Amino acid sequence: xxxxxxxxxxDENFKNESWTIAKNLYTNALAIKKNEEYPLSQxxxxxxxxxxxxxxxxxxxxxxxxxxxxxxSADRLFxxxxxxxxxxxxxxxxxxxxxxxxxxxxxxxxxxxxxQIEKEKNDALASEQAYKDAIASGDIAFKEENYxxxxxxxxxxxxxxxxxxxxxxxxxxxxxxxxxxxxxxxxRLAAExxxxxxxAAxx
Numbered sequence: 043x044x045x046x047x048x049x050x051x052x053d054e055n056f057k058n059e060s061w062t063i064a065k066n067l068y069t070n071a072l073a074i075k076k077n078e079e080y081p082l083s084q085x086x087x088x089x090x091x092x093x094x095x096x097x098x099x100x101x102x103x104x105x106x107x108x109x110x111x112x113x114x115s116a117d118r119l120f121x122x123x124x125x126x127x128x129x130x131x132x133x134x135x136x137x138x139x140x141x142x143x144x145x146x147x148x149x150x151x152x153x154x155x156x157x158q159i160e161k162e163k164n165d166a167l168a169s170e171q172a173y174k175d176a177i178a179s180g181d182i183a184f185k186e187e188n189y190x191x192x193x194x195x196x197x198x199x200x201x202x203x204x205x206x207x208x209x210x211x212x213x214x215x216x217x218x219x220x221x222x223x224x225x226x227x228x229x230r231l232a233a234e235x236x237x238x239x240x241x242a243a244x245x
């Protein structure tokens with residue numbers, strides 16, 4: 043009866059995963075019936091389980107330590123805007139604790155930042171090309187003495203890069219040329235009118 047009571051209690055604790063209590067009860071049962079195979083096999087099972095638990099706890103601690111190191115490194119790199127290296131460290135942290143939300147959130151944040159940086163880079167390249175094209179067209183129009191179109195091209199370039207001196211200089215130069223041309227045209231028209239007036243009077 044004592045043996046059976048111990049086995050019943052041990053089985054109940056085994057079922058509830060109270061490993062240490064169950065092991066003690068099986069060991070007490072073995073003290074009553076030393077050659078019984080069942081409590082012996084149960085004790086061996088529990089020893090294996092406890093060993094696995096200890097190993098898992100050890101691995102969990104190791105993973106936690108490695109995770110913390112990776113996160114600290116990733117956060118430091120993120121603060122200094124080294125986004126690609128930071129992303130790599132967050133991904134490394136996930137290998138130790140795959141279900142953690144924090145590194146996943148930071149990776150998503152970094153992906154958005156990198157996309158924005160790439161967009162700004164592409165926009166800058168497009169603006170640079172548009173500026174060069176406008177300057178080139180302006181130079182050609184200026185050389186051909188097509189000053190109105192040249193001024194439009196240089197104005198477009200200046201809108202793209204407001205701080206650039208070259209288009210400002212060319213626009214000022216064109217304004218002087220156009221003013222001189224306008225003055226010459228006004229003088230020509232005045233001379234033409236004077237001539238016509240004199241002819242009319244003479245006739």
